[in-house]
Amino acid sequence: MIDLLLEPFTYNYMFKAIWVCALVGGVCAFLSSYLMLKGWSLMGDALAHSIVPGVALAYLLALPYAVGAFFTGILAALSMAIVKQKTKLREDAIIGLVFTTFFAIGLLIVSINPTAVNIQAIILGNILAISDYDIAQVVIISFICLFVLLLKWKDLVAVFFDENHARSIGLPVNALKITFFTLLSAATVAALQTVGACLVIAMVVTPGATAYLLTDRFGRLITISVLLGSLTSALGAYASYFLDANPGGLIVTLQTLIFLAAFFFAPKYGLLKVRKTIAKKVGA
Amino acid sequence: MSNPIVTIKNLSVTYPNGHHALEDVSVNLKSGSICGLVGVNGAGKSTLFKAMMGFVKPTAGNVSIDGMSVRNALKKNLVSYVPQTEEVDWDFPVLVEDVVMMGRYGHMGFLRRPSKTDHDAVAQALERVNMSEYKKRQIGELSGGQRKRIFVARALAQGGNIILLDEPFTGVDIKTEDSLIDLFQSLVAEGRLILVATHNLGSVPSFCDEVILINKTLLAYGSVETTFTQDNLSKAFGGMLRHHQLIGADLHDDEDARGVTVLTDDERPLVLYGEEGGKKIVRTPKRKKADKT
Numbered sequence: 001m002i003d004l005l006l007e008p009f010t011y012n013y014m015f016k017a018i019w020v021c022a023l024v025g026g027v028c029a030f031l032s033s034y035l036m037l038k039g040w041s042l043m044g045d046a047l048a049h050s051i052v053p054g055v056a057l058a059y060l061l062a063l064p065y066a067v068g069a070f071f072t073g074i075l076a077a078l079s080m081a082i083v084k085q086k087t088k089l090r091e092d093a094i095i096g097l098v099f100t101t102f103f104a105i106g107l108l109i110v111s112i113n114p115t116a117v118n119i120q121a122i123i124l125g126n127i128l129a130i131s132d133y134d135i136a137q138v139v140i141i142s143f144i145c146l147f148v149l150l151l152k153w154k155d156l157v158a159v160f161f162d163e164n165h166a167r168s169i170g171l172p173v174n175a176l177k178i179t180f181f182t183l184l185s186a187a188t189v190a191a192l193q194t195v196g197a198c199l200v201i202a203m204v205v206t207p208g209a210t211a212y213l214l215t216d217r218f219g220r221l222i223t224i225s226v227l228l229g230s231l232t233s234a235l236g237a238y239a240s241y242f243l244d245a246n247p248g249g250l251i252v253t254l255q256t257l258i259f260l261a262a263f264f265f266a267p268k269y270g271l272l273k274v275r276k277t278i279a280k281k282v283g284a
Numbered sequence: 285m286s287n288p289i290v291t292i293k294n295l296s297v298t299y300p301n302g303h304h305a306l307e308d309v310s311v312n313l314k315s316g317s318i319c320g321l322v323g324v325n326g327a328g329k330s331t332l333f334k335a336m337m338g339f340v341k342p343t344a345g346n347v348s349i350d351g352m353s354v355r356n357a358l359k360k361n362l363v364s365y366v367p368q369t370e371e372v373d374w375d376f377p378v379l380v381e382d383v384v385m386m387g388r389y390g391h392m393g394f395l396r397r398p399s400k401t402d403h404d405a406v407a408q409a410l411e412r413v414n415m416s417e418y419k420k421r422q423i424g425e426l427s428g429g430q431r432k433r434i435f436v437a438r439a440l441a442q443g444g445n446i447i448l449l450d451e452p453f454t455g456v457d458i459k460t461e462d463s464l465i466d467l468f469q470s471l472v473a474e475g476r477l478i479l480v481a482t483h484n485l486g487s488v489p490s491f492c493d494e495v496i497l498i499n500k501t502l503l504a505y506g507s508v509e510t511t512f513t514q515d516n517l518s519k520a521f522g523g524m525l526r527h528h529q530l531i532g533a534d535l536h537d538d539e540d541a542r543g544v545t546v547l548t549d550d551e552r553p554l555v556l557y558g559e560e561g562g563k564k565i566v567r568t569p570k571r572k573k574a575d576k577t
Binding site: 155 | 363365377383386389390395422438442
């Protein structure tokens with residue numbers, strides 16, 4: 001039995017998949033703690049889809065995929081900013097417009113060059129067959145993100161909570177916001193490898209949303225979120241060996257299951273507790 | 285303790301979209317006083333605040349705080365800002381003490397690790413606004429008045445001698461308003477300068493020492509007694525207020541020509557009583573001490 005449970009670890013590719021997923025899952029979860037608080041969650045989705053053409057081009061030209069992804073990510077962000085400034089369109093419409101356009105261009109590039117680029121790898125992730133070269137990119141991105149976040153997480157909380165106050169105490173608000181979005185795009189690029197473009201959004205939203213139901217303190221929220229993100233990602237990759245399933249699908253399903261558990265059973269904000277409190281008040 | 289004086293000289297602000305928000309405003313604010321900043325919505329109250337906090341660049345003129353540029357004054361944590369309640373996300377996962385601690389960030393090192401001094405400052409600030417027992421509450425669990433108080437506590441923890449308050453009385457009941465005013469007056473007594481942006485006319489004479497009336501440009505500035513008159517208010521609000529006037533004959537049968545003027549927007553009314561239909565303020569009703577229950 002134990003031999004069977006340990007079996008995935010005897011394969012080098014499984015072992016790599018598990019720890020890389022855990023790392024990326026943790027970084028994305030860290031960012032999710034912030035992202036879900038500002039109504040910017042869909043920005044993560046938009047970013048993930050917008051970088052597809054960049055990744056496709058990078059593979060075509062044999063460049064590091066992170067370079068291509070970054071380039072189109074910034075291009076997409078700029079297009080959104082310009083359309084927003086020049087029209088009266090609402091933000092959600094602009095996000096929808098821009099990211100689908102970029103995604104479509106990406107699909108086009110891939111479909112014209114089916115041999116050079118593996119479309120499935122981009123859209124669904126390719127963690128089980130990830131090359132050492134790509135692992136290196138993911139690891140570098142993740143460690144830079146973690147490093148910056150651990151140094152500046154409190155400043156980011158201050159900025160997200162009350163921008164004017166943050167400015168009035170002399171924090172470089174704009175620089176911090178730009179840093180956050182740069183880290184976010186970097187993390188989505190890394191997550192692309194693990195769960196694919198379609199499911200990245202879950203990685204940068206669900207863990208934070210779950211933790212939000214469990215605590216009122218930001219520091220703890222980050223801790224819970226990162227633990228959830230890392231554990232579900234590692235477990236998802238691990239379980240994919242037995243189920244012969246797509247790791248991305250498993251990871252996100254696990255995250256959603258934990259969210260549902262929190263939704264019903266969270267000690268303070270869970271549905272059951274809220275019902276009980278209301279019943280008590282009505283009864284009293 | 286330093287003696288901060290805010291000097292605003294010929295300040296003009298034009299936004300990049302061409303909107304002239306402020307033109308040629310000059311005032312000198314002394315410490316140890318509460319100054320009301322009164323004007324209609326869009327009169328430039330928030331722009332003036334933003335200029336004092338360096339969020340907008342003056343197109344002409346300048347603001348100096350305690351002889352320093354705004355930038356340097358902010359670095360020294362001289363200016364604290366208390367936002368409008370509506371601007372705050374009350375569902376944000378922070379406790380009361382976390383919010384107050386944010387006021388200390390400017391005093392902390394690169395990693396924002398609070399020292400004992402920081403913890404003490406937070407405890408004192410919470411004590412000062414009577415919120416110590418709520419320090420472990422999530423901010424959304426507080427009532428309207430308590431919500432204001434914790435942001436005042438954040439300003440106190442920051443230690444600035446200049447406090448900018450944006451519409452502190454919207455959405456709070458009269459009793460809370462009175463207790464907030466008590467708090468402001470005790471803070472001013474210690475030599476701080478409090479600048480209150482408000483469109484709540486009625487409460488201005490009862491707690492402000494000075495008043496600035498603006499509408500794009502400076503309409504009047506001076507002590508409440510000489511500045512907060514019907515003429516000046518008409519200039520500032522021009523027809524935007526409910527206006528009731530009871531003059532001489534409406535009031536009495538004798539020769540007394542004095543009259544009562546009531547100006548109100550929906551908040552506490554401003555009552556002026558005096559000669560020429562109440563145009564001059566003979567006496568503004570002083571606020572009674574709030575009953576302590």
